[in-house]
Amino acid sequence: MARKPPTKPRKNASQERSRATVDALVEATARILVREGFEKASTNRIAEVAGVSVGSLYQYFPGKEALVAAVIERHNQEIMGLVRAALNEVADMPVETAVRKLVTVAIEAHRIDPKLHRVLAEQIPRTGQLKDVEAFNREVHTLVRAYLESRRKEMRKIDPGLATFICVSAIEAVAHNTVLNQAEMLSEKMVRTLVDETTRMVVGFLRRAA
Amino acid sequence: MARKPPTKPRKNASQERSRATVDALVEATARILVREGFEKASTNRIAEVAGVSVGSLYQYFPGKEALVAAVIERHNQEIMGLVRAALNEVADMPVETAVRKLVTVAIEAHRIDPKLHRVLAEQIPRTGQLKDVEAFNREVHTLVRAYLESRRKEMRKIDPGLATFICVSAIEAVAHNTVLNQAEMLSEKMVRTLVDETTRMVVGFLRRAA
DNA sequence: CTATAATGCGAGCTATCGCTCGCTTTTTCT
DNA sequence: AGAAAAAGCGAGCGATAGCTCGCATTATAG
Missing domain, CATH: 1.10.357.10 (Tetracycline Repressor, domain 2)
Known part of the structure; x- marks a missing residue:
């Protein structure tokens, strides 16, 4: 039991797995924007298409805007x-x-x-x-x-x-x-x-x- | 008591008061789009700014898109x-x-x-x-x-x-x-x-x- | 191997959205 | 004047959005 929770810097991706996650999220965002349009690009949907959970999404991006910005x-x-x-x-x-x-x-x-x-x-x-x-x-x-x-x-x-x-x-x-x-x-x-x-x-x- | 409710054609504006309402709605939509952006342009907000109820809005416009289209x-x-x-x-x-x-x-x-x-x-x-x-x-x-x-x-x-x-x-x-x-x-x-x-x-x- | 950090998960909260429906008020018609 | 049609109202419904949080899993360090 850690009394001090490890401090979530909310955005950095240092290991390789996490970089893959970030890429998948950006790629998924782009795909959805093209194939389904902006309004379908909900954070839930992006996570789903990226094969990632919403929680993980929010570890690397502060919100939907940030995803689009990355694209x-x-x-x-x-x-x-x-x-x-x-x-x-x-x-x-x-x-x-x-x-x-x-x-x-x-x-x-x-x-x-x-x-x-x-x-x-x-x-x-x-x-x-x-x-x-x-x-x-x-x-x-x-x-x-x-x-x-x-x-x-x-x-x-x-x-x-x-x-x-x-x-x-x-x-x-x-x-x-x-x-x-x-x-x-x-x-x-x-x-x-x-x-x-x-x-x-x-x-x-x-x-x-x- | 009318057994046959007067049939709401859902869009025509024949009297003068209603035309004013329609104008107010279109104008309000334009104002919101300019001053607050697309995402703030909810039907509730548009009605509010137009000084009209949401119900009235939907008597003349089938939805939000129609408002923007009118603008x-x-x-x-x-x-x-x-x-x-x-x-x-x-x-x-x-x-x-x-x-x-x-x-x-x-x-x-x-x-x-x-x-x-x-x-x-x-x-x-x-x-x-x-x-x-x-x-x-x-x-x-x-x-x-x-x-x-x-x-x-x-x-x-x-x-x-x-x-x-x-x-x-x-x-x-x-x-x-x-x-x-x-x-x-x-x-x-x-x-x-x-x-x-x-x-x-x-x-x-x-x-x-x- | 064990502890600790890093990463990933997803049910579910809150807020808001588009929209309906039963009703009241105003206008038109006779 | 009275009746019917037109216009207006707004609480509130179901759906969905963005996002959080407690916990599970995987990687790294000692």
């Missing part, structure tokens, strides 16, 4: 990986090449898991994750801006921040809408044309010639 | 009014003028009630209103496309559907992000520059000269 975090890391790699790859290449790559990556990123992406986009405001997602956006913004500034010679006179804002918004929106409205926009050829045209728009916007 | 409908009508007016106004004007007007209107539309706009965008998938919102998007798309086709002479060779898709996505995204990230993008002068640059991008994209 968002994971998904964002995945996307940031793609974006960082792409920008690194094109760092020394001309604007046209870089923009084309960025557009392509944006579409790929949305294709990782469109349904999850959609659900998460909806739930972000609820999770208090706004800060993290803003950080995510800021990083994209910063990376793109750095690239653009390094290529200033190829570009007309324009505020780099503004240019970044407009380009990123436009590219992201085209990718987002393309992937989410699969019904009408679908074939590989269409996608290629779309990349061509979007690239053209952005490059035309940035280039010297008016 | 979405109202908001969309407001925006469509602006868009229709704008496109009508510029119907005979050159592309540059038209695009500038559209960009301006897009920002104005988002400014009507940014917070509401955000919350609604999040809740749309939940309400089964997807169809209505798609119809809304299709109308914008159709109107813009019709305009572009009428101005084909000023434009380079490009599929009108694709051009519309890219332009509308880009314009909407810039407006959306501008209004929602007020923190960093704010001053009137900035807005004007933003409109200029966005117009430049879209017009450059559509125009003949490559």
Whole structure:
């Protein structure tokens, strides 16, 4: 009989078994969000799908929000990986090449898991994750801006921040809408044309010639 | 004593008092969505804020979803009014003028009630209103496309559907992000520059000269 | 092997949600 | 005026949500 109960720090996972539990919980949350929607993602259900008890869930996550936040975090890391790699790859290449790559990556990123992406986009405001997602956006913004500034010679006179804002918004929106409205926009050829045209728009916007 | 209870059609509002009730309910729903968030928008709370009983609520709306749907409908009508007016106004004007007007209107539309706009965008998938919102998007798309086709002479060779898709996505995204990230993008002068640059991008994209 | 910490369990509490139903009040009709 | 229809009311129902707590099981240390 321990008089002093071992102090439950309520969140750390040091052993391996517990890390597996945490993973299972995050994965289960993602699956439920995609397959059954946010309202079905009760803590009881998440635990059930993860093959874990509710009690264990609450040892690692302070609540439902934290689970969703973890899923968002994971998904964002995945996307940031793609974006960082792409920008690194094109760092020394001309604007046209870089923009084309960025557009392509944006579409790929949305294709990782469109349904999850959609659900998460909806739930972000609820999770208090706004800060993290803003950080995510800021990083994209910063990376793109750095690239653009390094290529200033190829570009007309324009505020780099503004240019970044407009380009990123436009590219992201085209990718987002393309992937989410699969019904009408679908074939590989269409996608290629779309990349061509979007690239053209952005490059035309940035280039010297008016 | 009526043996046959008067049949409750469960939704029609014929008298004036009832129409006021319905309005109050929709208005209350919007207010709660904006000020307290979706999860606080319980039917009990909505009725309370509307100064109406839950019972009355259920005489006109089959459930919570219907309330949110009504708010979405109202908001969309407001925006469509602006868009229709704008496109009508510029119907005979050159592309540059038209695009500038559209960009301006897009920002104005988002400014009507940014917070509401955000919350609604999040809740749309939940309400089964997807169809209505798609119809809304299709109308914008159709109107813009019709305009572009009428101005084909000023434009380079490009599929009108694709051009519309890219332009509308880009314009909407810039407006959306501008209004929602007020923190960093704010001053009137900035807005004007933003409109200029966005117009430049879209017009450059559509125009003949490559 | 035994003690102690770490992890896992799940019945069940409390709170709240969406919603109904029997009734009263107001309006309309004749 | 009186009767019937329309509108409004709100206590309270069943369901389910988030979450806790006392205990069981598994891993680590001495």
